Amino acid sequence: MDSVNVKQLGYKEINSLIRDKESINITDCMGQRFIAAGSKGKTVCIEGVPGNALGAYLNGGTIRVFANAQDAVGDTMNDGKIVIDGCVGDALGYAMRGGEIYVRDDAGYRAGIHMKEYKDKKPVIVIGGCAGSFLGEYQAGGIIIILGIDIGKRDIIGNFPCTGMHGGKVYLRTTSENIKFPKQVSVRKAEKEDMEQIYGYISEYAKLFNKDERELSESEYIVVTPDTKNPYKQLYVIN
């Protein structure tokens, strides 16, 4: 795999390098935005911190970051895989509509906001640590899994999770009953069939980051789903 030091390059130059190659290793990345945006079928490895909107509109291929990433990773991503060996900023997977994102540690505010699904397009976000407030805000589809690994006394998620949720599923690896959810969602313990939907993703996370797969898949999870097909009926007007 070709390795390119991109310290002095802007995002246009970096993306043109990516377009010309099947796979590329980027080093000394320093906040350049839009890396691999809209690309398909490429393998991009990144050392250093990539800028906002990493893999926006990604349409296939793999992006792996060996550092933290910033805001809006996988914005409106359609397909492919993004793997972050660290934390991410806010609005992870904003309006994501397909593909998978794996984050080893924590995510900021609004992870999975406006995520959606259609037929076989089902986006997935797996976060190893904890997530900030407004997790899955306006979620309309797809799966968000928060593993809460080694978070100590920190809360697994922040305030106002699943606000405006009307589709998809959120899984939290916790037994806590103190998390406050809006009244339009239902929260229950994950059953066998719920878990079967996510074993593959847990296993992938464990493999990517060298974690104990058995412990993660045998833990108790809670599942959050919207409680009816039209939970916001009459919230503002009759619809």
Next chain:
Amino acid sequence: MRLEGNVRIPSGCAIAAVISKEGRGISGELIYNAMRPMHDRSNGLGGGFAAYGIYPDYKDFYAFHMFFDSRDVCKNCEAFLKERFEIVQSEIIPTRKISTILNEPLIWRYFLAPLKSVMLSKQLDEREFVAQTVFKINTEMKGAYVFSSGKNMGAFKAVGYPEDVGEFYKLEEYSGYSWTAHGRYPTNTPGWWGGAHPFTLLDYSVVHNGEISSYDANRRYIEMFGYKCSLKTDTEVITYILDYLTRVKGLTLSEAASVIAAPFWSTIDGKADTYDKDKHNYLRKMFPSLLITGPFSIVLGYNGGLMALNDRLKLRSMVVGEKDDMVYIASEEAAIRCMENNAQKIWYPKGGEPVIVELNGGVRI
């Protein structure tokens, strides 16, 4: 200098800050270079910096940094200053010619000692006297603007990209224990020299990324107490609110943060700690008009420290990094890595949760 209202430039932001808790000197070059990876967050219509501990030889005097439209305005303003202060030193702020920074006004600085007799006759304490002088110049003296008025600190701002503004003011020649920086992307007010960040009053300086939707409610309230919002940009009101809450009302910075970025009532109701709950209830009820809504991430600089704060919904990004006695704050981690590639502890403050970093051993003016 083209004034607010005469130009309309339809057109986000970047902030960064650094402090050495041991009070060691940091060159301005470090902070203006940190703005480079965030270049695209600004659009060249404003950049600025605030630096603390830069005038050790004049640390007992108020350092006024001023913009003048013309020599005449400058002369008139000096005559006015002489009625109220002893002018200890007056000089042009050194700049270098940069192709990207144009149409600069006269940029001058004064080190001032307030005249005791005048303060006595006005029955004002020193800081209030200085603050009132600043408002008087900014609102009544056409073509003159005080853009920095604290002791042993200074703001430097211009229309341009922040990294260029740093070079323009030769900030590599200054050494301060803390710096804040701003790159501007004006969304609904013109980019002009006075409208660049930071906005200052006495030793307070604020850099801000965001847009305050409560601006007019905040302005109407704060103007009842003698503050005048003359720069017609939302950020200046934050500076005055923080000055009012801390200097005038005596709140701590953390209490002031709970006023401007107050938690939701539902969050307050859910608090298990009854003291904390009562405190937040009290602050929200006492200062309802000082709640700032809309997106913001700000860094407040003051003599002896920094405070970083996000709006309660955290609609803007903010990252904090630490290494040894250094603390770094920025809109993006890349800017922190640019200042210290090996910053060890990187974290993301929650909305409404102030990060206050002070010099070990307290304020040193």
